[in-house]
Amino acid sequence: DIQMTQSPSSLSASVGDRVTITCRASQSISNYLTWYQHKAGKAPKLLIYTASSLQSGVPSRFSGSGSGTEFTLTISSLQPEDFAAYYCQQTYSIPLTFGGGTKVEIK
Amino acid sequence: EVQLLESGGGLVQPGGSLRLSCAASGLTFSSHAMSWVRQAPGKGLEWVSGISGSGDNTYYAGSVRGRFTISRDNFKNTLYLQMNSLRAEDTAVYYCAKDDGIAVTGTLDYRGQGTLVTVSS
Numbered sequence: 356d357i358q359m360t361q362s363p364s365s366l367s368a369s370v371g372d373r374v375t376i377t378c379r380a381s382q383s384i385s386n387y388l389t390w391y392q393h394k395a396g397k398a399p400k401l402l403i404y405t406a407s408s409l410q411s412g413v414p415s416r417f418s419g420s421g422s423g424t425e426f427t428l429t430i431s432s433l434q435p436e437d438f439a440a441y442y443c444q445q446t447y448s449i450p451l452t453f454g455g456g457t458k459v460e461i462k
Numbered sequence: 463e464v465q466l467l468e469s470g471g472g473l474v475q476p477g478g479s480l481r482l483s484c485a486a487s488g489l490t491f492s493s494h495a496m497s498w499v500r501q502a503p504g505k506g507l508e509w510v511s512g513i514s515g516s517g518d519n520t521y522y523a524g525s526v527r528g529r530f531t532i533s534r535d536n537f538k539n540t541l542y543l544q545m546n547s548l549r550a551e552d553t554a555v556y557y558c559a560k561d562d563g564i565a566v567t568g569t570l571d572y573r574g575q576g577t578l579v580t581v582s583s
Contacts, residue, residue, distance in 0.1 A: 356524070389569055391507070398557060398572035399499075399507065405569075442507050446568030450523045451497070451509040 357381050357445050361454035367462040374430040376457045378443035383423045387447035390419055390428045393456075394439045402441075403428065433459070464488040464573055466558050471577030478548050482577055484541040484558030492516065492536040495561035497570055498543050500554035500579075510556070511543065515564035526552075548581045555579075 358381035368374050378388065386406035393399040401410045403419035406426055416431045430437055438461055443454040470482040484496070497512040511532040512521045520532050531544040541558050555578050559570035 387568075391570075393501075393507065396575070398574055398576070399559075399570075401569065401571055404562075440506075444507070444509075444568065444570075449512070449521045449566065449568075451512070451566075451568040453507045453509065456506040 356450055357384060357448060357452050359443055359445055359452050359454040361441075361443055361457050363457060364455060365458040365460060367460050368433050369462045370433055370435055372433045372462075374433050374437075374459060376428045376441055376443075378421075378426045378428070378454050380424045380426075380445055380447075384445045384447035386422045387445055388419070388421070388426050389444045389446055390417075391442045391444065392437075392439045393442060399442070404446075430459075464560065464571070466560065466573040468556060468558050468574045468577040471556065471579045473580045473582065474548055475583050476549060476581055478581070479544070479546045480548065480579060482543040482545065482556055482558075482579070484543075484574065486539045486541065486560070489560065491534075491539040493564055495564060495566040496532075496534060496541045497559050497561060497566065497568075498532065498541075498556055499559055499570065499572075500552075500556045501576075502551070502554040505554075508554075509568075512561070512566035512568075513541070514566060519566070521566055545579070548579075550581050553579060553581045 390403040391399040498510040555576040562569040
């Protein structure tokens with residue numbers, strides 16, 4: 356199975372801050388990577404697919420980059436509604452695997 | 463609008479069984495692979511199982527293979543997860559999600575609130 360490692364596991368930031376989350380795969384997955392936002396009690400929300408493609412309806416302050424084994428999710432200017440957990444997930448092979456998550460909290 | 467409504471969760475004893483359902487609307491159900499993903503209390507997301515649009519191909523995480531069975535009824539627009547030999551570590555909120563296409567690609571669109579499964583004596 357492909358192991359996905361996210362860092363940091365949590366971070367504190369202020370509204371307006373630029374936030375970067377890193378995800379590393381245990382082997383090359385090309386660009387087969389998705390990012391999700393998850394708020395407690397709600398369905399996870401697809402943000403980015405194929406590493407850098409923005410899902411329809413997702414604000415442009417979210418962006419993704421990377422290929423191979425290293426990927427990043429960037430929020431260019433953190434908004435109040437962005438405080439949530441973020442997960443990367445590889446779609447290169449089954450079983451699909453997620454990173455451990457990054458909880459973005461209010462500073 | 464696409465809607466996915468999970469149901470069937472509840473409290474079950476270790477070793478017991480439960481069947482989850484996911485009723486889909488607002489989409490051509492048979493054109494989409496589907497998956498189950500779970501989140502244990504205080505933990506992250508874990509993919510559990512996936513099934514192709516036709517139902518011919520099924521896939522499982524190692525942690526549930528041999529105990530869980532995924533299936534679908536394309537006439538009823540419903541996805542199922544039969545869970546047998548349940549363990550405490552299966553306690554989680556279970557979400558169903560639709561895939562991008564007819565095969566399991568892993569690009570998942572979640573629409574439901576999930577259903578809570580608690581395995582405890």
